[in-house]
Amino acid sequence: MNIRSAGMAAVILPMAMSATVKLPNYITPNMVMQHDTTMTVPGYAKPGAKVTVSPSWTTSPLTTKADADGRFSVEVPTPAPGGPFSIEFNDGEPLVIDNLLSGELWLCSGQSNMEFPIRGWIEVMDADHVIATANNPDIRLLQVRKTTAYTPQEDVQTNMGGWVQAASNTMDFSAIAYLFAKELRDELKMPVGVIDATWGGTPAEAWTAAEYLEGIKGFENELDALKRTGGDPAQLKADYERRLNDWMALARDGGNTPDPAKPLSKGQSKPAGYFEHIGWGNSFDGIVWAQKTIDVPAELAGKDLTLSLGAIDDADVTWFNGTEVARGSGYNTPRVYTVPGKLVKAGENLITIRISDFGGEGGFAGPTDQMKGEIAGVTLPLSGNWIYETGVDFSSLPQKPASVEGSSYPSVLYNAMLSPLHNLPIKGVLWYQGCANVGRGEQYEPLFQALINNWRELWGYDFPFYFVQLAGWLQPQTVQPDSEWAALRNAQSKALTLPNTAMVSAIDLGNPGDIHPQNKQEVAHRLAMTALNRDYGRSDLVCTAPRCIGSKKSGNRIIITFDGDVHPTSSAVIGFIIGDSKGNFTQGMTEMPDSRTIIVSSPQIKNPDRVRYDWADYPNGNLYGATGLPVAPFATDK
Numbered sequence: 001m002n003i004r005s006a007g008m009a010a011v012i013l014p015m016a017m018s019a020t021v022k023l024p025n026y027i028t029p030n031m032v033m034q035h036d037t038t039m040t041v042p043g044y045a046k047p048g049a050k051v052t053v054s055p056s057w058t059t060s061p062l063t064t065k066a067d068a069d070g071r072f073s074v075e076v077p078t079p080a081p082g083g084p085f086s087i088e089f090n091d092g093e094p095l096v097i098d099n100l101l102s103g104e105l106w107l108c109s110g111q112s113n114m115e116f117p118i119r120g121w122i123e124v125m126d127a128d129h130v131i132a133t134a135n136n137p138d139i140r141l142l143q144v145r146k147t148t149a150y151t152p153q154e155d156v157q158t159n160m161g162g163w164v165q166a167a168s169n170t171m172d173f174s175a176i177a178y179l180f181a182k183e184l185r186d187e188l189k190m191p192v193g194v195i196d197a198t199w200g201g202t203p204a205e206a207w208t209a210a211e212y213l214e215g216i217k218g219f220e221n222e223l224d225a226l227k228r229t230g231g232d233p234a235q236l237k238a239d240y241e242r243r244l245n246d247w248m249a250l251a252r253d254g255g256n257t258p259d260p261a262k263p264l265s266k267g268q269s270k271p272a273g274y275f276e277h278i279g280w281g282n283s284f285d286g287i288v289w290a291q292k293t294i295d296v297p298a299e300l301a302g303k304d305l306t307l308s309l310g311a312i313d314d315a316d317v318t319w320f321n322g323t324e325v326a327r328g329s330g331y332n333t334p335r336v337y338t339v340p341g342k343l344v345k346a347g348e349n350l351i352t353i354r355i356s357d358f359g360g361e362g363g364f365a366g367p368t369d370q371m372k373g374e375i376a377g378v379t380l381p382l383s384g385n386w387i388y389e390t391g392v393d394f395s396s397l398p399q400k401p402a403s404v405e406g407s408s409y410p411s412v413l414y415n416a417m418l419s420p421l422h423n424l425p426i427k428g429v430l431w432y433q434g435c436a437n438v439g440r441g442e443q444y445e446p447l448f449q450a451l452i453n454n455w456r457e458l459w460g461y462d463f464p465f466y467f468v469q470l471a472g473w474l475q476p477q478t479v480q481p482d483s484e485w486a487a488l489r490n491a492q493s494k495a496l497t498l499p500n501t502a503m504v505s506a507i508d509l510g511n512p513g514d515i516h517p518q519n520k521q522e523v524a525h526r527l528a529m530t531a532l533n534r535d536y537g538r539s540d541l542v543c544t545a546p547r548c549i550g551s552k553k554s555g556n557r558i559i560i561t562f563d564g565d566v567h568p569t570s571s572a573v574i575g576f577i578i579g580d581s582k583g584n585f586t587q588g589m590t591e592m593p594d595s596r597t598i599i600v601s602s603p604q605i606k607n608p609d610r611v612r613y614d615w616a617d618y619p620n621g622n623l624y625g626a627t628g629l630p631v632a633p634f635a636t637d638k
Contacts, residue, residue: 021045021095024155026421028097028162032140032193033078035102037425044070045091054088066091078102081190101140103191104184105426108177109207110433112200116516118171124520131168139166139181141173144197148407149416150231156420174198179524180430187532197417199407203436204447206413212454213410216446218399222410236404243401255287255392260352261322264291267387272368274361283439283484285362287391290353292382300375301346305339308372311365312355319352331365354391358400419458428464429455430527434488435470435515441487445494452498466502466530467492469632471517472510472618479577480616481585490638502530505632512618545625551611551636557601558611565595566623566631575621576600579610610637
């Protein structure tokens with residue numbers, strides 16, 4: 001079965017029932033057209049009707065004919081920058097799309113850091129000022145609604161009624177996209193449109209067509225299921241549940257399963273909190289057993305006890321004195337459980353919790369200082385240290401099946417939110433994504449390049465593709481050669497081998513306590529400088545920092561050379577680690593004989609053969625180029 005054809009057929013009939021012209025949701029009043037191109041406009045009209053298309057900027061109308069289903073398509077040449085313009089579509093009943101502008105059109109996509117609005121769950125810097133100055137009719141915004149589909153669709157769903165003018169009341173929109181558009185508008189003095197097609201927490205494979213995932217290790221089962229079921233939701237769900245049960249059985253059988261009625265024999269005392277923050281490593285996913293005793297006064301024995309455990313990420317099974325009392329799920333759902341009085345005894349009582357962390361952070365998600373037990377109005381604190389023991393580390397298992405009902409399943413966002421836009425000519429793409437693929441850096445390297453090639457093939461030309469390298473996050477560490485975040489950043493950088501790509505580093509803009517750094521202005525500025533330099537003739541704007549172009553061993557030292565002058569922000573150059581072929585690494589001592597050379601050494605590494613810079617979850621490197629752009633992380637052995 002042709003998956004693409006099946007997806008299109010699903011939307012033909014409802015639209016063809018109308019007696020007037022219907023256009024895709026991405027063609028509405030207020031839109032920006034990419035100037036001096038040809039825009040394909042598909043639509044529906046009266047079956048068999050002649051459709052006259054009259055752009056206000058042309059002297060002669062265009063004509064086409066709707067087929068028996070009412071489908072038509074017309075090629076509309078777009079004008080030079082300017083406007084406003086209008087287009088009339090007429091099948092006997094006119095439809096006018098007005099207040100159109102011609103200018104520069106950029107597609108902005110990715111996960112939460114691209115989705116991050118001016119004012120949302122967290123505000124960007126200077127949010128009040130950004131909103132107060134947002135009224136600019138030459139900037140137009142289109143926000144694609146979050147939707148999924150197992151087969152490619154003809155149209156997207158949109159928010160805000162389609163295209164809108166930038167204004168103080170339309171700032172529930174990608175901050176980076178808007179700020180990028182504003183800088184381009186101010187520099188180019190022409191209209192700029194930006195499309196916000198984003199979904200927080202989503203992996204790259206969800207934004208990639210199924211056929212482009214073939215040959216990339218890790219997606220075999222999902223691709224096979226899509227082919228076998230033809231994208232049928234019911235069959236896909238049944239297939240997923242079967243595979244998930246098999247995987248969960250493997251997780252249970254292949255792990256450590258303590259007796260919940262007994263103290264953990266291999267336990268370690270650690271504070272209540274996320275596993276990643278208390279010693280399990282930043283890429284850990286798995287099952288962890290947590291245990292704590294609670295001392296019940298004799299006069300309260302035999303009374304019902306309420307356990308308030310805060311949110312537990314992602315799922316839990318809870319026992320009290322060896323008897324299961326509750327099960328919960330949902331990474332941000334507070335757990336409040338009632339323990340029957342018959343289980344509550346005087347003195348020490350044992351609480352045992354089996355916590356399953358399937359992705360991202362996991363463990364006690366908080367607020368941990370409010371964890372408590374309550375009996376007859378008496379509070380018994382449960383915050384502080386618990387005893388933990390690992391049940392199973394999922395990294396030792398095959399990859400967990402992706403849920404077919406979520407936004408992470410392969411190709412579902414490509415099908416619903418990206419593929420339908422391909423008839424719109426665009427200048428280029430801005431992409432900020434990768435957090436959801438951390439821990440799979442080796443897979444991300446071919447995956448990300450497949451995504452770029454996929455999108456370009458869909459549009460039919462190699463448009464500029466500019467992406468943001470992940471910012472620093474999590475606990476700062478000086479020496480962290482096994483950092484999964486560093487590995488993902490490295491995988492991102494490999495896409496620079498593709499033509500017409502550029503990477504903007506945000507390594508210096510991160511926040512160790514928040515995956516969403518608030519300085520979106522600087523990210524947008526760096527992207528805008530890249531576009532202005534590469535696409536709009538502003539050769540005076542330096543959009544890249546110096547890069548490492550060579551490393552040479554000299555005795556017990558390694559000499560690093562750059563293709564431009566680098567400047568540390570202090571007298572000492574920091575951020576380097578040095579290692580040997582056995583995998584030993586330590587902090588590097590540095591010398592800087594000239595502005596393009598850094599010598600790295602360490603008395604602890606007798607025979608060094610590799611150097612890495614800013615290679616950590618939240619690194620501390622301090623090298624910048626002359627224009628203030630940070631030197632991007634690199635590794636001489638990667």
